[in-house]
Amino acid sequence: MKLISSLIPVALLFAATTLFGDSTDCPATAESVSRTADSSANAAIAAVPAAAVPGAASAGTASPASTSPEARSITTDQILERLFGRRSDDRVTSGTAGSKLLDLQGRFSMVSIIVRKPDGTIGHFCVDNIDAARKLLAGPASPAAVPLAAPAPLQ
Amino acid sequence: MNRFPLIALTLSLAAAATLPSVAEAKATITIKNNDGPNEGFNDTTAVTPVGGNAGTTLGQQRLNVFKAAADVWSNLLNSNVEIVIRANFDPLTCSATSATLGAAGPTVYVAGFPNAPLADTWYPIALGDKLAGQHLSATTAESISARFNSSIDTGCFTGVKWYYGLDGNAGTNIDLLIVLLHEFGHGLGFVGGTDPGSGAFLGQTTDANGNVTAPGHPSIWDSFMLDRTSGLHWTQMTDATRAASSTSGHLVWDGPWVRSAAPGILHSGPVMTLDSPSAVARQTLSQIADFSGPVPVSGFSATVVVVNDPPDASGMVGHFGCSAPTNSASLAGRIALIDRSGCNFTVKVKNAQTAGAVGAIVADNIDEGLPNTMGGTDSTITIPAFSVMRDYGALLEAQLPGSVSATMRTVIRAGSDDAGNLYVFTPTTVSQGSSIYHFDISAVPDLLMEPFINSDLSHGVDLTIDQLKDIGWAIGDPAPPITGRHSLKRH
Numbered sequence: 001m002k003l004i005s006s007l008i009p010v011a012l013l014f015a016a017t018t019l020f021g022d023s024t025d026c027p028a029t030a031e032s033v034s035r036t037a038d039s040s041a042n043a044a045i046a047a048v049p050a051a052a053v054p055g056a057a058s059a060g061t062a063s064p065a066s067t068s069p070e071a072r073s074i075t076t077d078q079i080l081e082r083l084f085g086r087r088s089d090d091r092v093t094s095g096t097a098g099s100k101l102l103d104l105q106g107r108f109s110m111v112s113i114i115v116r117k118p119d120g121t122i123g124h125f126c127v128d129n130i131d132a133a134r135k136l137l138a139g140p141a142s143p144a145a146v147p148l149a150a151p152a153p154l155q
Numbered sequence: 156m157n158r159f160p161l162i163a164l165t166l167s168l169a170a171a172a173t174l175p176s177v178a179e180a181k182a183t184i185t186i187k188n189n190d191g192p193n194e195g196f197n198d199t200t201a202v203t204p205v206g207g208n209a210g211t212t213l214g215q216q217r218l219n220v221f222k223a224a225a226d227v228w229s230n231l232l233n234s235n236v237e238i239v240i241r242a243n244f245d246p247l248t249c250s251a252t253s254a255t256l257g258a259a260g261p262t263v264y265v266a267g268f269p270n271a272p273l274a275d276t277w278y279p280i281a282l283g284d285k286l287a288g289q290h291l292s293a294t295t296a297e298s299i300s301a302r303f304n305s306s307i308d309t310g311c312f313t314g315v316k317w318y319y320g321l322d323g324n325a326g327t328n329i330d331l332l333i334v335l336l337h338e339f340g341h342g343l344g345f346v347g348g349t350d351p352g353s354g355a356f357l358g359q360t361t362d363a364n365g366n367v368t369a370p371g372h373p374s375i376w377d378s379f380m381l382d383r384t385s386g387l388h389w390t391q392m393t394d395a396t397r398a399a400s401s402t403s404g405h406l407v408w409d410g411p412w413v414r415s416a417a418p419g420i421l422h423s424g425p426v427m428t429l430d431s432p433s434a435v436a437r438q439t440l441s442q443i444a445d446f447s448g449p450v451p452v453s454g455f456s457a458t459v460v461v462v463n464d465p466p467d468a469s470g471m472v473g474h475f476g477c478s479a480p481t482n483s484a485s486l487a488g489r490i491a492l493i494d495r496s497g498c499n500f501t502v503k504v505k506n507a508q509t510a511g512a513v514g515a516i517v518a519d520n521i522d523e524g525l526p527n528t529m530g531g532t533d534s535t536i537t538i539p540a541f542s543v544m545r546d547y548g549a550l551l552e553a554q555l556p557g558s559v560s561a562t563m564r565t566v567i568r569a570g571s572d573d574a575g576n577l578y579v580f581t582p583t584t585v586s587q588g589s590s591i592y593h594f595d596i597s598a599v600p601d602l603l604m605e606p607f608i609n610s611d612l613s614h615g616v617d618l619t620i621d622q623l624k625d626i627g628w629a630i631g632d633p634a635p636p637i638t639g640r641h642s643l644k645r646h
Contacts, residue, residue: 075248079247079248080255083247083302087357090357090358092358095268095291095293096289096290096291096292096293097268097269097289098267099268099283099287099291100265100266100267101263101264101265101280101291101292102263102264102265102266102348102357102358103262103263104261104263104264106262106300108259108260108300109260109341109348109592110341110346110592111255111258112255112257112334112337113254113255113256114253114254114312114329115252115253116252116253116312116313117521118521119527121527122315123607124256124329124334124607124609125607125608126337126338126341126593126606126608127606128351128590128592129352133255135522136253137250137253137254137255138253139252
């Protein structure tokens with residue numbers, strides 16, 4: 001079991017790399033992206049096994065799949081990198097009617113995230129960079145240290 | 156020079172030149188189900204219809220909400236070119252304490268197309284297609300991409316799931332329709348391509364040494380980003396000055412549609428302004444406490460002094476204000492700055508008031524966006540009490556013990572400046588996320604396109620539609636201004 005657990009991160013990294021791709025998956029030009037190819041790429045992402053995603057389980061099941069912190073870290077990062085992408089992957093090509101196109105290669109400018117705050121309320125953020133997303137998904141920053149003499153926080 | 160008149164003139168001329176002989180039709184927005192069999196939108200898990208969503212499978216309900224969000228926008232926008240949203244519902248990151256909900260945005264930016272109002276300027280392709288009257292990409296008609304997290308339905312984010320009803324009764328669950336209205340807003344153009352961190356325009360390229368080899372182009376968004384300090388729009392600034400303005404607190408949206416509509420949307424609200432030192436002067440974002448004393452419209456200004464607690468056993472001096480401050484003499488007639496935590500908010504503010512403070516500011520101790528309203532009851536509290544985000548509290552404390560002056564006041568239209576322009580969100584650090592491409596969180600009531608999607612939003616689009624009109628969605632409209640904005644409600 002320990003061996004299997006230790007292999008999960010490696011397997012996830014491999015799966016994520018395969019499914020999410022790197023620069024080799026990006027077409028040479030935006031205009032070479034066919035709708036079929038694009039759909040296939042997305043279908044591949046959609047086909048990530050639920051158990052390979054932190055907290056994910058088959059629809060209708062009550063409890064999320066158990067995932068090691070290492071696996072979660074890798075998978076979360078891969079997902080975020082796929083969502084935010086890299087500006088360096090942007091390609092400028094020619095469109096119709098003399099236009100110029102810049103294809104974002106599937107990257108998003110904004111990603112919506114929810115977190116449970118220390119007080120139990122839920123925060124809902126729309127963030128524009130991967131560092132902020134990582135920080136939020138890692139959990140809220142620790143509250144400032146309370147002096148020893150202070151009573152327990154009430155609010 | 157304020158460049159707005161030039162932009163307005165340009166857009167007006169372009170509008171006149173490109174006004175279709177036949178009025179544009181209501182936009183057709185199509186959701187393209189991009190999921191595979193038995194997952195996402197095709198999940199066949201049986202469910203009970205909920206809140207006006209008649210779907211009887213999980214997949215159907217998801218798709219119905221996507222279509223409902225598309226219909227809201229479709230009823231507000233005109234275009235003769237179909238807008239296709241490539242949509243996926245996939246397992247994404249999710250744990251008991253945090254989760255990725257999803258994202259949507261333009262697939263492509265376009266420039267140099269027929270009828271483009273501004274040359275060498277990037278437009279989101281849905282808008283570019285509308286203005287050009289044709290699909291500008293030869294390879295795809297998908298102008299917006301959307302990917303949302305199906306794992307939320309498993310309960311992985313403990314106790315919270317997607318709400319697929321269309322009636323706004325999400326309770327403690329997440330109203331997917333609101334999230335989609337927000338994210339589709341980004342896809343339609345409530346976003347630009349310029350990097351707020353570096354200030355670089357979209358399409359800028361560099362060589363191996365980091366030298367710029369092609370400067371890129373501004374986005375249409377940048378034409379309405381006015382830096383109130385310099386009086387310049389982002390299109391007139393350098394990379395460095397754009398980056399600096401991203402965290403300045405002085406960026407506003409000065410589009411005419413938004414300015415015109417804002418008075419009918421925005422209400423009065425509390426604002427604290429950090430007046431000096433001038434290097435960090437900015438409007439700060441605040442929440443007024445439930446128990447606050449009245450805040451005069453005319454406001455009042457005072458020096459800010461942090462409260463000092465009695466030393467603890469280790470000699471450490473905190474600033475929590477849970478007991479009588481040791482620096483009462485210096486607090487008299489000043490605004491007390493207090494750190495959150497340690498005791499009830501009412502205790503902190505009352506202690507400051509007793510020490511002679513004329514106002515109290517409680518700085519949050521976690522990064523959670525705008526803090527929750529300070530609750531509690533104490534009828535003996537008569538001074539104004541605001542809470543501010545953690546980074547603003549840190550900004551204030553960093554200036555001390557130097558002389559810091561602040562103003563607490565009620566503004567008639569919270570979220571806009573005195574000229575009626577809308578503040579955009581500019582946290583003190585870009586790394587906090589959400590910079591620039593959202594309205595500021597000081598707006599009252601909460602707006603759909605604020606970075607923190609608030610539970611008190613209804614299914615309206617408030618000023619978002621006016622922002623889209625500003626960037627070009629109004630061109631060719633048969634009868635502006637729009638109707639059907641859907642008024643906001645607060646619960």
